[in-house]
Amino acid sequence: MRQIVVAIGYGSLVAAAALAQQNIEGHPLVTPYEGSDGGGEYWEYNAYDMIVGFDFDAREAITEPIEGQVTRLYYESPDERSELEIFRNYRTALDEAGFEEIWSCAGDGSCTTGSSRNAFSAANGIRAINGPNSHYAIGTLGYDGRLAYVAVATGRHGTSIDIIETAEMDTGMVAISAAALASGLDADGHVRVDGLMFAHDSDVLLPESEEALDALNTLLTDRPDLDLHVVGHTDMSGSLAYNLGLSQRRAASVIAALVEDYGIDARRLDAQGVGPLAPEATNASEVGRTQNRRVEIVVR
Numbered sequence: 001m002r003q004i005v006v007a008i009g010y011g012s013l014v015a016a017a018a019l020a021q022q023n024i025e026g027h028p029l030v031t032p033y034e035g036s037d038g039g040g041e042y043w044e045y046n047a048y049d050m051i052v053g054f055d056f057d058a059r060e061a062i063t064e065p066i067e068g069q070v071t072r073l074y075y076e077s078p079d080e081r082s083e084l085e086i087f088r089n090y091r092t093a094l095d096e097a098g099f100e101e102i103w104s105c106a107g108d109g110s111c112t113t114g115s116s117r118n119a120f121s122a123a124n125g126i127r128a129i130n131g132p133n134s135h136y137a138i139g140t141l142g143y144d145g146r147l148a149y150v151a152v153a154t155g156r157h158g159t160s161i162d163i164i165e166t167a168e169m170d171t172g173m174v175a176i177s178a179a180a181l182a183s184g185l186d187a188d189g190h191v192r193v194d195g196l197m198f199a200h201d202s203d204v205l206l207p208e209s210e211e212a213l214d215a216l217n218t219l220l221t222d223r224p225d226l227d228l229h230v231v232g233h234t235d236m237s238g239s240l241a242y243n244l245g246l247s248q249r250r251a252a253s254v255i256a257a258l259v260e261d262y263g264i265d266a267r268r269l270d271a272q273g274v275g276p277l278a279p280e281a282t283n284a285s286e287v288g289r290t291q292n293r294r295v296e297i298v299v300r
Contacts, residue, residue: 023039023040023041023042024039024040024041024042024071024073025039026039026040026073027071027073027161027163029097029141029148029150029163030073030090030093030094030150030161030163031093032073032075032159033075033077033078033081033086033089033090033159034078035077035078035081036075036076036077036078036086036158036159037075037076038073038074038075038076038158039073039074039075040071040072040073040074040161041071041072042069042070042071042072043069043070043071044069045067045068045069045070046067046068046069046070047065047066047067048065048066048067048068048070048124048149048162048164049063049064049065049123049124050063050064050065050066050102050124050138050149050151050162050164050286051063051103051120051123051124051126051136051138051151052064052102052103052138052286053103054105054111054112054119056113059112059113059116059119060116060119060122060123061112061119061120061122061123061124063123063124064285064286066149066164066166066286066287067164067166068149068164068165068166069164069165069166070162070163070164071161071162071163071164071165072125072160072161072162073160073161073162073163074127074128074158074159074160074161075158075159075161076157076158077154077157077158077159082133083131083133083134083135083154083155083156084133084135086154086159087135087137087152087154087159090152090154090159090161091137091152094137094139094141094150094152094200095199095200095201096199097141097206098141098142098197098198098199098200098206098208099139099140099141099150099200100139100140100141100200100290100293101137101138101139101200101201102138102139102140102149102286102289103137103138104135104136104137104138104139105135105136105137106133106134106135106136107132107133107134107135108132111129111134111135111136112129112134114132117129117130117131117134120136120153124162126151126153126160126162127153127155127158127160128153128154128155128157128158128159128160129153129155129160130155130156130157131155131156133155133156134153134154134155134156135153135154136151136152136153136154137151137152138150138151138152139200140286140290142197142208146165146166147165147166147290148163148164148165148166149162149163149164149166149286150162150163151163176193176194176195176211176212176215177215177218178215178216178218178219178222180215181193181215181216181219181297182219182222182223185226185297185299189298189299190231190296190297190298190299191296191297192280192294192295192296193212193215193216193254193294193295193296193297194212194294195208195209195211195212195215196209196212196213196250196254196294196295197209198250198253201246203246203249203250203252203253204253205253205254205257209257213254213257213258213261213262216254216258216297217258217262217264220258220264220268221264226268226299227267227268227269227270227299227300228268228269228270228297228298228299228300229269229270229271229272229297229298229299229300230251230252230254230255230269230270230271230272230295230296230297231247231251231272231273231274231295231296231297231298232246232247232248232249232250232251232254232271232272232273232274232275232295233247233273233274233275233276233278233279233280233292233293233294233295233296234246234247234275234276234292234293235276235279235283235288235289235290235292235293236276236279236283236289236292237283237289240275240276243275243276244273244274244275245273246273246275247273247274247275248271248272248273249273250273250295251271251272251273251295252271254271254295255269255270255271270300276292279292280292280294
Protein backbone atom coordinates (compact mmCIF):
# COMPACT_ATOMS: atom_id res chain seq x y z
CA MET A 1 0.00 0.00 0.00
CA ARG A 2 1.33 3.44 -0.91
CA GLN A 3 1.30 5.86 1.96
CA ILE A 4 -0.58 9.15 1.83
CA VAL A 5 0.58 11.94 4.12
CA VAL A 6 -1.88 14.12 6.00
CA ALA A 7 -0.12 17.33 7.04
CA ILE A 8 -1.31 20.09 9.35
CA GLY A 9 -0.13 23.37 7.85
CA TYR A 10 -2.10 26.41 9.02
CA GLY A 11 0.29 28.97 7.55
CA SER A 12 -0.53 27.75 4.06
CA LEU A 13 -4.24 27.91 4.85
CA VAL A 14 -4.02 31.56 5.83
CA ALA A 15 -2.39 32.38 2.51
CA ALA A 16 -5.11 30.49 0.65
CA ALA A 17 -7.86 32.22 2.61
CA ALA A 18 -6.74 35.58 1.24
CA LEU A 19 -8.00 34.47 -2.16
CA ALA A 20 -11.72 34.29 -2.89
CA GLN A 21 -12.60 31.56 -5.39
CA GLN A 22 -9.95 29.85 -7.45
CA ASN A 23 -8.85 26.68 -9.13
CA ILE A 24 -6.28 24.79 -7.06
CA GLU A 25 -4.15 21.65 -7.28
CA GLY A 26 -4.55 20.46 -3.70
CA HIS A 27 -4.80 21.28 0.00
CA PRO A 28 -2.17 21.20 2.79
CA LEU A 29 -4.18 18.71 4.86
CA VAL A 30 -4.16 15.89 2.31
CA THR A 31 -1.54 14.63 -0.13
CA PRO A 32 -3.16 12.73 -3.03
CA TYR A 33 -2.55 9.05 -3.58
CA GLU A 34 0.61 8.44 -5.61
CA GLY A 35 -0.15 8.37 -9.31
CA SER A 36 -3.42 10.30 -8.99
CA ASP A 37 -4.04 13.33 -11.15
CA GLY A 38 -6.42 16.22 -10.58
CA GLY A 39 -7.22 19.30 -8.52
CA GLY A 40 -10.24 21.36 -7.67
CA GLU A 41 -11.73 24.62 -6.44
CA TYR A 42 -11.58 26.76 -3.31
CA TRP A 43 -14.16 29.14 -1.83
CA GLU A 44 -13.13 31.53 0.94
CA TYR A 45 -16.56 31.11 2.53
CA ASN A 46 -19.50 28.98 1.45
CA ALA A 47 -22.33 26.76 2.70
CA TYR A 48 -21.86 22.99 2.54
CA ASP A 49 -24.25 20.06 3.09
CA MET A 50 -22.16 17.30 4.66
CA ILE A 51 -23.45 13.78 4.04
CA VAL A 52 -23.85 11.96 7.36
CA GLY A 53 -25.99 8.97 6.35
CA PHE A 54 -28.31 7.47 3.75
CA ASP A 55 -32.10 7.07 3.95
CA PHE A 56 -32.81 3.80 2.14
CA ASP A 57 -36.58 4.36 2.24
CA ALA A 58 -36.36 7.80 0.64
CA ARG A 59 -33.33 6.73 -1.46
CA GLU A 60 -31.50 9.94 -0.64
CA ALA A 61 -28.51 11.11 1.36
CA ILE A 62 -28.96 12.51 4.87
CA THR A 63 -27.18 15.85 5.25
CA GLU A 64 -26.31 18.43 7.90
CA PRO A 65 -25.46 22.04 6.93
CA ILE A 66 -22.17 23.67 7.87
CA GLU A 67 -20.36 26.78 6.66
CA GLY A 68 -16.74 27.78 6.25
CA GLN A 69 -13.80 27.79 3.86
CA VAL A 70 -14.60 25.10 1.31
CA THR A 71 -12.08 23.14 -0.76
CA ARG A 72 -13.38 20.60 -3.30
CA LEU A 73 -10.87 18.22 -4.91
CA TYR A 74 -11.14 15.33 -7.35
CA TYR A 75 -8.28 13.01 -8.31
CA GLU A 76 -8.44 10.38 -11.05
CA SER A 77 -7.18 7.02 -9.78
CA PRO A 78 -4.32 4.96 -11.22
CA ASP A 79 -5.90 2.18 -13.30
CA GLU A 80 -4.08 -0.63 -11.50
CA ARG A 81 -5.28 0.35 -7.99
CA SER A 82 -8.57 -0.73 -6.44
CA GLU A 83 -11.10 1.51 -4.70
CA LEU A 84 -10.43 -0.28 -1.40
CA GLU A 85 -6.65 0.14 -1.56
CA ILE A 86 -6.85 3.84 -2.35
CA PHE A 87 -9.53 4.56 0.25
CA ARG A 88 -7.68 2.67 3.01
CA ASN A 89 -4.55 4.71 2.34
CA TYR A 90 -6.47 7.95 2.78
CA ARG A 91 -8.29 6.65 5.85
CA THR A 92 -5.13 5.40 7.55
CA ALA A 93 -3.39 8.74 7.05
CA LEU A 94 -6.42 10.65 8.34
CA ASP A 95 -6.78 8.41 11.42
CA GLU A 96 -3.11 8.87 12.29
CA ALA A 97 -3.65 12.65 12.15
CA GLY A 98 -6.53 12.49 14.65
CA PHE A 99 -9.54 12.07 12.35
CA GLU A 100 -12.80 11.75 14.34
CA GLU A 101 -15.29 9.83 12.22
CA ILE A 102 -18.86 11.07 11.89
CA TRP A 103 -20.09 8.44 9.41
CA SER A 104 -18.65 6.02 6.90
CA CYS A 105 -19.96 3.44 4.45
CA ALA A 106 -18.71 0.86 1.97
CA GLY A 107 -20.42 -0.25 -1.22
CA ASP A 108 -23.98 -0.85 -2.33
CA GLY A 109 -26.30 -1.54 0.58
CA SER A 110 -24.18 0.61 2.90
CA CYS A 111 -23.53 3.88 1.06
CA THR A 112 -26.47 3.75 -1.36
CA THR A 113 -28.45 1.26 -3.42
CA GLY A 114 -27.26 0.13 -6.82
CA SER A 115 -29.80 2.34 -8.57
CA SER A 116 -29.31 5.44 -6.40
CA ARG A 117 -25.56 5.99 -6.54
CA ASN A 118 -26.19 9.50 -7.84
CA ALA A 119 -27.70 10.44 -4.44
CA PHE A 120 -24.37 11.74 -3.12
CA SER A 121 -23.85 13.93 -6.16
CA ALA A 122 -27.43 15.17 -5.93
CA ALA A 123 -27.01 16.03 -2.23
CA ASN A 124 -23.84 18.10 -2.41
CA GLY A 125 -22.02 17.51 -5.67
CA ILE A 126 -19.51 14.90 -4.46
CA ARG A 127 -18.87 12.82 -7.57
CA ALA A 128 -16.80 9.72 -6.72
CA ILE A 129 -19.64 7.45 -5.47
CA ASN A 130 -20.31 5.74 -8.79
CA GLY A 131 -19.83 1.99 -8.46
CA PRO A 132 -20.67 -1.02 -6.28
CA ASN A 133 -17.34 -0.85 -4.41
CA SER A 134 -17.38 2.85 -3.55
CA HIS A 135 -16.24 3.97 -0.08
CA TYR A 136 -16.97 7.13 1.89
CA ALA A 137 -16.07 8.71 5.24
CA ILE A 138 -16.79 12.09 6.83
CA GLY A 139 -15.12 13.31 10.01
CA THR A 140 -13.22 16.10 11.68
CA LEU A 141 -9.61 17.12 12.23
CA GLY A 142 -8.56 19.81 14.69
CA TYR A 143 -5.58 22.09 14.10
CA ASP A 144 -4.28 25.39 15.47
CA GLY A 145 -7.55 26.34 17.14
CA ARG A 146 -9.74 25.48 14.14
CA LEU A 147 -11.89 22.55 13.09
CA ALA A 148 -11.88 21.01 9.60
CA TYR A 149 -14.56 18.67 8.31
CA VAL A 150 -13.05 16.23 5.81
CA ALA A 151 -15.12 14.05 3.45
CA VAL A 152 -13.38 11.39 1.34
CA ALA A 153 -15.20 9.32 -1.30
CA THR A 154 -13.43 6.78 -3.52
CA GLY A 155 -15.20 5.21 -6.49
CA ARG A 156 -14.53 3.34 -9.69
CA HIS A 157 -12.58 6.11 -11.38
CA GLY A 158 -11.38 8.56 -8.75
CA THR A 159 -11.48 10.11 -5.28
CA SER A 160 -13.42 13.17 -4.12
CA ILE A 161 -12.10 15.10 -1.13
CA ASP A 162 -14.09 17.94 0.40
CA ILE A 163 -12.52 20.01 3.20
CA ILE A 164 -14.56 22.58 5.11
CA GLU A 165 -12.58 24.72 7.55
CA THR A 166 -14.61 26.32 10.32
CA ALA A 167 -13.96 28.59 13.29
CA GLU A 168 -15.89 26.38 15.72
CA MET A 169 -12.91 25.83 18.01
CA ASP A 170 -11.57 29.39 17.97
CA THR A 171 -13.05 30.73 21.22
CA GLY A 172 -11.92 27.87 23.41
CA MET A 173 -8.54 27.43 21.79
CA VAL A 174 -7.58 31.09 22.18
CA ALA A 175 -8.15 30.64 25.91
CA ILE A 176 -5.56 27.89 26.35
CA SER A 177 -3.52 29.48 29.12
CA ALA A 178 -2.88 28.83 32.78
CA ALA A 179 -4.58 32.13 33.65
CA ALA A 180 -7.74 31.21 31.75
CA LEU A 181 -7.87 27.77 33.36
CA ALA A 182 -7.36 29.28 36.81
CA SER A 183 -10.12 31.80 36.18
CA GLY A 184 -12.54 29.04 35.23
CA LEU A 185 -11.67 26.97 38.27
CA ASP A 186 -12.05 29.94 40.60
CA ALA A 187 -15.42 30.89 39.13
CA ASP A 188 -17.04 27.47 38.67
CA GLY A 189 -14.86 24.82 40.26
CA HIS A 190 -14.34 23.20 36.85
CA VAL A 191 -13.21 24.26 33.40
CA ARG A 192 -12.97 22.75 29.92
CA VAL A 193 -9.41 22.22 28.63
CA ASP A 194 -9.55 22.83 24.88
CA GLY A 195 -6.68 21.74 22.70
CA LEU A 196 -6.26 18.21 24.06
CA MET A 197 -6.45 16.15 20.86
CA PHE A 198 -6.50 12.38 20.55
CA ALA A 199 -6.02 9.93 17.70
CA HIS A 200 -9.27 8.60 16.27
CA ASP A 201 -11.12 6.25 18.63
CA SER A 202 -8.04 6.17 20.85
CA ASP A 203 -6.54 7.53 24.06
CA VAL A 204 -3.27 8.48 22.31
CA LEU A 205 -2.59 12.20 22.67
CA LEU A 206 -1.53 13.95 19.47
CA PRO A 207 1.42 16.40 19.28
CA GLU A 208 -1.06 19.28 18.83
CA SER A 209 -1.93 18.82 22.53
CA GLU A 210 1.37 20.33 23.70
CA GLU A 211 0.03 23.86 24.19
CA ALA A 212 -2.81 22.64 26.42
CA LEU A 213 -0.47 20.39 28.41
CA ASP A 214 1.93 23.33 28.89
CA ALA A 215 -0.95 25.39 30.28
CA LEU A 216 -1.95 22.62 32.69
CA ASN A 217 1.64 22.27 33.85
CA THR A 218 1.92 26.01 34.50
CA LEU A 219 -1.36 25.99 36.41
CA LEU A 220 -0.29 23.09 38.63
CA THR A 221 3.20 24.54 39.16
CA ASP A 222 1.88 27.98 40.08
CA ARG A 223 -0.66 26.46 42.49
CA PRO A 224 1.20 23.70 44.36
CA ASP A 225 -1.75 23.06 46.70
CA LEU A 226 -4.21 22.47 43.82
CA ASP A 227 -5.41 18.90 43.32
CA LEU A 228 -7.60 18.01 40.33
CA HIS A 229 -9.98 15.47 38.91
CA VAL A 230 -9.25 15.12 35.19
CA VAL A 231 -12.54 14.13 33.57
CA GLY A 232 -12.98 12.73 30.07
CA HIS A 233 -16.20 13.26 28.09
CA THR A 234 -17.44 11.75 24.81
CA ASP A 235 -20.40 12.16 22.51
CA MET A 236 -23.27 9.64 22.33
CA SER A 237 -21.88 7.61 19.40
CA GLY A 238 -21.37 3.97 20.34
CA SER A 239 -22.33 2.08 23.47
CA LEU A 240 -22.36 3.65 26.92
CA ALA A 241 -19.89 1.09 28.27
CA TYR A 242 -17.42 1.77 25.46
CA ASN A 243 -17.63 5.54 25.83
CA LEU A 244 -17.21 5.38 29.61
CA GLY A 245 -14.04 3.36 29.10
CA LEU A 246 -12.69 5.61 26.35
CA SER A 247 -13.30 8.78 28.35
CA GLN A 248 -11.55 7.24 31.39
CA ARG A 249 -8.54 6.20 29.30
CA ARG A 250 -8.26 9.65 27.73
CA ALA A 251 -8.30 11.31 31.14
CA ALA A 252 -5.61 8.87 32.29
CA SER A 253 -3.49 9.71 29.23
CA VAL A 254 -3.57 13.40 30.12
CA ILE A 255 -2.41 12.59 33.64
CA ALA A 256 0.32 10.29 32.34
CA ALA A 257 1.65 13.08 30.11
CA LEU A 258 1.70 15.56 33.00
CA VAL A 259 3.45 13.10 35.29
CA GLU A 260 5.95 11.63 32.83
CA ASP A 261 6.74 14.69 30.69
CA TYR A 262 6.37 17.51 33.22
CA GLY A 263 7.13 15.87 36.57
CA ILE A 264 3.76 16.64 38.20
CA ASP A 265 3.11 14.55 41.32
CA ALA A 266 0.61 11.85 40.32
CA ARG A 267 -1.04 12.06 43.76
CA ARG A 268 -2.42 15.47 42.83
CA LEU A 269 -4.40 14.11 39.86
CA ASP A 270 -7.30 11.69 39.57
CA ALA A 271 -8.67 10.33 36.27
CA GLN A 272 -12.40 9.94 35.75
CA GLY A 273 -14.50 9.24 32.67
CA VAL A 274 -18.19 10.04 32.36
CA GLY A 275 -18.59 9.26 28.65
CA PRO A 276 -21.70 10.96 27.22
CA LEU A 277 -23.45 11.50 30.56
CA ALA A 278 -22.72 15.22 30.94
CA PRO A 279 -23.16 16.78 27.48
CA GLU A 280 -22.63 20.48 26.81
CA ALA A 281 -24.80 20.41 23.69
CA THR A 282 -27.19 18.21 21.74
CA ASN A 283 -25.84 14.97 20.31
CA ALA A 284 -28.29 15.27 17.40
CA SER A 285 -25.86 17.32 15.29
CA GLU A 286 -22.16 17.00 14.56
CA VAL A 287 -21.55 20.49 15.89
CA GLY A 288 -23.00 19.39 19.23
CA ARG A 289 -21.15 16.07 19.23
CA THR A 290 -17.86 17.87 18.60
CA GLN A 291 -18.54 20.17 21.54
CA ASN A 292 -19.30 17.21 23.79
CA ARG A 293 -15.96 15.47 23.10
CA ARG A 294 -13.73 17.18 25.64
CA VAL A 295 -11.61 16.96 28.80
CA GLU A 296 -12.38 19.03 31.90
CA ILE A 297 -10.52 19.64 35.14
CA VAL A 298 -12.40 19.80 38.44
CA VAL A 299 -11.09 20.99 41.79
CA ARG A 300 -10.79 18.14 44.30
